[in-house]
Amino acid sequence: MTNSFKEFKHAKMFFVIGSNMTEAHPVAATYVKNAVRSGAKLIVVDPRKHKLAEFADLHVPIKVGSDIAFLNALMYVLIKEDLYDKDFVTNHTENFEALKEVVMAYPPERASDICGVSSETIVETARLAASIKPMMLCYTLGITEHSCGRNNVVSVANLQMLLGNMGMEMGGVNPLRGQNNVQGACDMGALPNVFPGYQQVVNPDARKKFEEAWGVDNLPDKNGLMIPQMMDKLVTGEVKAFYIFGENLANTEPDIRKVEHELSSAEFLVCQDIFENETTRFAHVVLPAAAWSENDGTFTNSERRVSRVRTACPPPGIAKPNWWIFREIAKRMGQTWPSQSAKELWDNEISVLAPSLGGIKYRRIELDGLQWPCPTEEHPGTSFLHKGGQFTSGKGHFTPAEWTPPAEVPNADYPYVLSTGRRLYHYHTRTQTGRTPGLNELLGEETADISISDARKLGISNGETIRLSSRRGSISLKARVTQEVPENMVWMAFHFRDANANWLTNPAFDPYTLTAEYKACAVKIEKMV
Amino acid sequence: MSENLLVIDGQEVMFEPGQTILEAAEKVGIDIPTLCHLKGTTPTGACRICMVEVEGARTLMAACTVPAAKGMVVQTESATVVRSRKTTIELMLASGRHDDCLVCPASGDCRLQELAYRYKVKSARFPETFTEYPMETVNPLIVRNFAKCILCGRCVQACRDVQVNDAIDFGYRGATTKIVAKGDMALKDSDCVFCGQCIQACPVGALVPKDAWKKPRVCETEQIRTTCPYCGVGCQQILHVKNKKIVQISAAENAEPNQGRLCVKGRFGYDFIHSDERLKTPLIKKDGVFHEATWDEALDLVASKFTQIIKDHGPDAVAGVSCARSINEDSYQMQKLFRGVFKTNNIDHCART
Numbered sequence A: 001m002t003n004s005f006k007e008f009k010h011a012k013m014f015f016v017i018g019s020n021m022t023e024a025h026p027v028a029a030t031y032v033k034n035a036v037r038s039g040a041k042l043i044v045v046d047p048r049k050h051k052l053a054e055f056a057d058l059h060v061p062i063k064v065g066s067d068i069a070f071l072n073a074l075m076y077v078l079i080k081e082d083l084y085d086k087d088f089v090t091n092h093t094e095n096f097e098a099l100k101e102v103v104m105a106y107p108p109e110r111a112s113d114i115c116g117v118s119s120e121t122i123v124e125t126a127r128l129a130a131s132i133k134p135m136m137l138c139y140t141l142g143i144t145e146h147s148c149g150r151n152n153v154v155s156v157a158n159l160q161m162l163l164g165n166m167g168m169e170m171g172g173v174n175p176l177r178g179q180n181n182v183q184g185a186c187d188m189g190a191l192p193n194v195f196p197g198y199q200q201v202v203n204p205d206a207r208k209k210f211e212e213a214w215g216v217d218n219l220p221d222k223n224g225l226m227i228p229q230m231m232d233k234l235v236t237g238e239v240k241a242f243y244i245f246g247e248n249l250a251n252t253e254p255d256i257r258k259v260e261h262e263l264s265s266a267e268f269l270v271c272q273d274i275f276e277n278e279t280t281r282f283a284h285v286v287l288p289a290a291a292w293s294e295n296d297g298t299f300t301n302s303e304r305r306v307s308r309v310r311t312a313c314p315p316p317g318i319a320k321p322n323w324w325i326f327r328e329i330a331k332r333m334g335q336t337w338p339s340q341s342a343k344e345l346w347d348n349e350i351s352v353l354a355p356s357l358g359g360i361k362y363r364r365i366e367l368d369g370l371q372w373p374c375p376t377e378e379h380p381g382t383s384f385l386h387k388g389g390q391f392t393s394g395k396g397h398f399t400p401a402e403w404t405p406p407a408e409v410p411n412a413d414y415p416y417v418l419s420t421g422r423r424l425y426h427y428h429t430r431t432q433t434g435r436t437p438g439l440n441e442l443l444g445e446e447t448a449d450i451s452i453s454d455a456r457k458l459g460i461s462n463g464e465t466i467r468l469s470s471r472r473g474s475i476s477l478k479a480r481v482t483q484e485v486p487e488n489m490v491w492m493a494f495h496f497r498d499a500n501a502n503w504l505t506n507p508a509f510d511p512y513t514l515t516a517e518y519k520a521c522a523v524k525i526e527k528m529v
Numbered sequence B: 001m002s003e004n005l006l007v008i009d010g011q012e013v014m015f016e017p018g019q020t021i022l023e024a025a026e027k028v029g030i031d032i033p034t035l036c037h038l039k040g041t042t043p044t045g046a047c048r049i050c051m052v053e054v055e056g057a058r059t060l061m062a063a064c065t066v067p068a069a070k071g072m073v074v075q076t077e078s079a080t081v082v083r084s085r086k087t088t089i090e091l092m093l094a095s096g097r098h099d100d101c102l103v104c105p106a107s108g109d110c111r112l113q114e115l116a117y118r119y120k121v122k123s124a125r126f127p128e129t130f131t132e133y134p135m136e137t138v139n140p141l142i143v144r145n146f147a148k149c150i151l152c153g154r155c156v157q158a159c160r161d162v163q164v165n166d167a168i169d170f171g172y173r174g175a176t177t178k179i180v181a182k183g184d185m186a187l188k189d190s191d192c193v194f195c196g197q198c199i200q201a202c203p204v205g206a207l208v209p210k211d212a213w214k215k216p217r218v219c220e221t222e223q224i225r226t227t228c229p230y231c232g233v234g235c236q237q238i239l240h241v242k243n244k245k246i247v248q249i250s251a252a253e254n255a256e257p258n259q260g261r262l263c264v265k266g267r268f269g270y271d272f273i274h275s276d277e278r279l280k281t282p283l284i285k286k287d288g289v290f291h292e293a294t295w296d297e298a299l300d301l302v303a304s305k306f307t308q309i310i311k312d313h314g315p316d317a318v319a320g321v322s323c324a325r326s327i328n329e330d331s332y333q334m335q336k337l338f339r340g341v342f343k344t345n346n347i348d349h350c351a352r353t
């Protein structure tokens, strides 16, 4: 996020796209609702009429996967009607002409066909968005989990720059992170192309810095593999040893059947986790890890805030902290690392090596955490980025994007779009929430959410067991007939193994980020006989 | 006096326009007891426990609602004030079943008990005035014990003004007044989303987690601040811990980013930690079956296998996935192992889900 949660309450205008905030980020949603109650305007762009849409001044139910066409059409209107922030565009951005050229090919009439909303609605949305400044834009996986995810992301940034809503409080582009420490795992360099603090592995200076710090030589100089590539290469045999730390890939990756084949191809698979799960079944060695409340450490939230995690209880049996396990393996391969606690790792290594974290030390985050960039120990942290329109690379760069349809679109055989997400009462594959009886009582099984009109058309009643199939698999589960879902769409989560949406989802990936298209694949619905 | 000054208990206190007497007093550490007042929401002035004496005023005034004014002279613990508070407490005690603290999970962590102690009120002194509604135990996660409700309205404010869920409100009238969900239904059949903000707001034992009676009381626990392990908001929690077990979780007040709020997962989703199904020892698979192993056996095997595969096929024949839920220090350490020891950049995590 460029901005902070504490600004939400005071915001005057929100644009929430592809985010089911009341279920996936409930506390963030409370601030949005607070602001709306005190008069803020809210635009919700989402195929589903979810809870937050009830609070909206305008809910725009665009079709799944039509975001870029919609956003481009908004920018068309803003430019055509002269509603954009010319000052900001002139002084703080570059490449406007290229953006203009692309978006001018998206008049509302054309976008209307792609998005399934009227051109009047598109014009109205653009005018409303331009009517109050600043506007805070929030999005979640509804934007990223598409084969065009990266282009979705640049498009929302284009919109905010065009409106001049960057570099100020209560504005900005704010992706809410799905998992508690996605931000942190990125910051720490658990990515194939960067060291901690986003220092490129292909940069010789960066390699030299880490070689000196770690007392090693010849750090690898080319980018590594992303998860989908790793999985492919397990099957071809190019990757032989695979180390999975804390992820239940067998349930969370698209197309479970394919994933299981990939996992079983590994010559040597190590799983390090807190529970046995569908993935550990394929392991050769399972290492028991300390969980959240059993070790000291830090998480970094969506607003770049590094907060403390503290020990409340010892791990069960002889389970050990993860960092300890990695350190022991290094030792057995000839390297003895100096840091012997999470605090030493942070204070003496991480904060020393990542410049934007330089000023964050454990003693400074006893109470509230600090938000990076925080380069020095005197620095108060940064609650919003690009202050005064100053972007890291000088000016904000418009990256025009063309709309592309999802990799798999409905046809006569598979006439419905399946889109997936999360529900309030569970988290991911339920390895954690599934062990609280009260949460299972509140949500005990997966359902396929379908619209009232489709239910009527197919003769399906609420709670009836149906069969749902894609080109990859088939599951049976109960239908939940609801007015939240529009016609021609099925919506599901992936919390349960049995009726897991990932038996059906399409392993199509964004070419830039290799993010999977969880949000769109084609399915058919059948009555059980 | 030219500045914004008032006098509280003989002490000159500066205030900012718009501040209440309560806020002005708080700033200089004068403790005016409150009950219904829920920080961050509009004061309702319902409970009358915060009454103070203002020179020149005909009646006592509620410190949580009355704005501080230039030249005001306030007494917070005068004889009249204390007498009024005693009566208020006695009335509250008579308005519910408050003679059985021995079996109440809130005992020791109850505002009413605290006030009775502070003002030496032994018992109700008034005839009982309440309708004894049965305890609502049909819900998951939350028990509503109406007999302990003092109708302070904090839960309603927490639900309506803090979380904006609008699930509960005052219902019925007079001696039958009750906090009700729409149509006086059980919470599980209402708009309630089980965020538990009402539990956090309730000053007495009228709203408690369902498993409270099976666990040590909150007042016996140690408090440990930490960060929620679920979504990317990163709410600050207080773990209430006894005998190395988490007994309950509440939101850290006045903390960023959540300012005293939590959702259902953050407040109730911690049982997994103490589950019997947790992995307790390393496991090594032999002939398709997992066998328990020592750390030395397991780690030696991992190190020798990785060494061998790297020797035979090069470092890029190994790959790893880190965990987006675990602490930063773990991800740092794993990428260091892959880059610095294995010599490959084949390290990623589920950034994209």
Ligand code: SF4
Pocket (backbone or CB within 6 Å): B155, B158, B159, B163, B165, B166, B167, B168, B187, B191, B192, B193, B194, B195, B196, B197, B198, B199
């Ligand atoms: S649990 Fe949350 S939604 Fe339910 S009544 Fe309490 S505050 Fe309202």
Ligand code: SF4
Pocket (backbone or CB within 6 Å): B148, B149, B150, B151, B152, B153, B154, B155, B156, B179, B201, B202, B203, B204, B206, B207
């Ligand atoms: S349930 Fe608790 S918070 Fe709600 S009115 Fe009764 S005593 Fe007050």
Ligand code: SF4
Pocket (backbone or CB within 6 Å): A025, A026, A027, A028, B228, B229, B230, B231, B232, B233, B234, B235, B258, B261, B262, B263, B264, B265, B266, B267
């Ligand atoms: S309490 Fe809820 S909203 Fe807050 S971090 Fe945890 S899961 Fe997210």
Ligand code: FES
Pocket (backbone or CB within 6 Å): B033, B034, B035, B036, B037, B044, B045, B046, B047, B048, B049, B050, B051, B062, B063, B064, B065
């Ligand atoms: S605290 Fe002031 S009236 Fe209740």
